[in-house]
Amino acid sequence: MAITDIFIKRPVLSVVVSLLILLIGLRAATVLPIRQYPKLSNTVVNVTTVYPGASANLIQGFITTPIEQAVASAEGVDYITSSSVQGTSTIQVFIKLNFDPNQALTEVLAKVNSVKYLIPKESNDPVVTKTTGQTTAVMYLGFSSEELSGSAISDYLTRVVQPVLSTVDGVASADILGGQTFAMRLWLDPVKMAGRGVSPNDVQAAIAANNFQAAAGQAKGYFIVSNVTTNTDLRNLDQFKRMIIKSKASSGSRMSRPSNWRRKAPTPASPSTASTRSSSACRRRHRATR
Numbered sequence: 001m002a003i004t005d006i007f008i009k010r011p012v013l014s015v016v017v018s019l020l021i022l023l024i025g026l027r028a029a030t031v032l033p034i035r036q037y038p039k040l041s042n043t044v045v046n047v048t049t050v051y052p053g054a055s056a057n058l059i060q061g062f063i064t065t066p067i068e069q070a071v072a073s074a075e076g077v078d079y080i081t082s083s084s085v086q087g088t089s090t091i092q093v094f095i096k097l098n099f100d101p102n103q104a105l106t107e108v109l110a111k112v113n114s115v116k117y118l119i120p121k122e123s124n125d126p127v128v129t130k131t132t133g134q135t136t137a138v139m140y141l142g143f144s145s146e147e148l149s150g151s152a153i154s155d156y157l158t159r160v161v162q163p164v165l166s167t168v169d170g171v172a173s174a175d176i177l178g179g180q181t182f183a184m185r186l187w188l189d190p191v192k193m194a195g196r197g198v199s200p201n202d203v204q205a206a207i208a209a210n211n212f213q214a215a216a217g218q219a220k221g222y223f224i225v226s227n228v229t230t231n232t233d234l235r236n237l238d239q240f241k242r243m244i245i246k247s248k249a250s251s252g253s254r255m256s257r258p259s260n261w262r263r264k265a266p267t268p269a270s271p272s273t274a275s276t277r278s279s280s281a282c283r284r285r286h287r288a289t290r
Contacts, residue, residue, distance in 0.1 A: 043095040043132045045108045047071065051123035052087050060084040063119055067091055067126065070115040074107040076100075105130045131172070154179035184240060198246050206245045210234060 007014035049063050064084045076099040082091045095104040165174035216228035
C-alpha cells in the first residue's frame, strides 16, 4: 500500500495536512526576510591633518608616518592608504568586514591621540571622521545672491542652511563645496622685511599677541551684576596696518602705513635766522681778513 492511499481513504487527514502546510507558508512569508544578498557593513575611518605651508616631504615624515604606524596596530584594521600633499596629510583606514563601526572609530581615535605629541605644534589637530557603507552625493544645491558677497553667502550657509540639512533623516552629512570664509590675508614684502630685520615669525607672533579673544568676566556689586565685554581683536584693515610688528628703543616697524598716514615734511628755516647766520659769517670773515 502506497502512502498516497492513506490520504485517499482519509480525506479529512489530507485536508488537515494541506491547511497546515498553507499556514506554515503564510507564516514564513510574513516573518522570513527576503534578500538577494546578505547584509554587509564596511567602514572607512579618515584621519586628516592640516599643516599650513609645509612641504609634502615634511608632511610625510613628521605627520603621516607617526600616525600611520600608530593606527596600524588598532584592532579591526584591514589595510591603510595614505597621501601627503602640500600642507595636508590624509590617511584612510579600511576596517574589516562587519566589524563594529563605533568600536573601530574609538580604536583609531585612541591611537591618534597617543602620538599627538609627536606632531609639530604649528600643525592643526588631526580630524577623525567615519563613513559606513557606500556614501553617495544624492543632491547638489547651488546658492547665489545679487547683494551678498561670496564670503557672506558661505557664512549664511554655515550658520543657517547646513544645520537644517544635516538634521534630515537619512542624510549622513551636508558639506559646503567651494565656500569662501572670512579671512585677513597679509602679503609680506621680503625686501622691506630684510631691511628692517623682521622675520615671518615676528609677524605671526605679533598677530597672535594683538588679535585674540579675551573673556573679561563680570563686575559684581551688592545689588548689580554687570557683564564686561572687551574688544581685544582687530576688526578692520586700518587696525591691522597700525599693528606694531617689532619695536626698538629709537623706532618701530608697523605692518603697513595706514590710509591717513602722511610723511611730515621738514620745517624750513626762517629767513631771519638764515640772514643772521649769513651776516655773522661775513663778519667773521671780515675780521679774519683784517
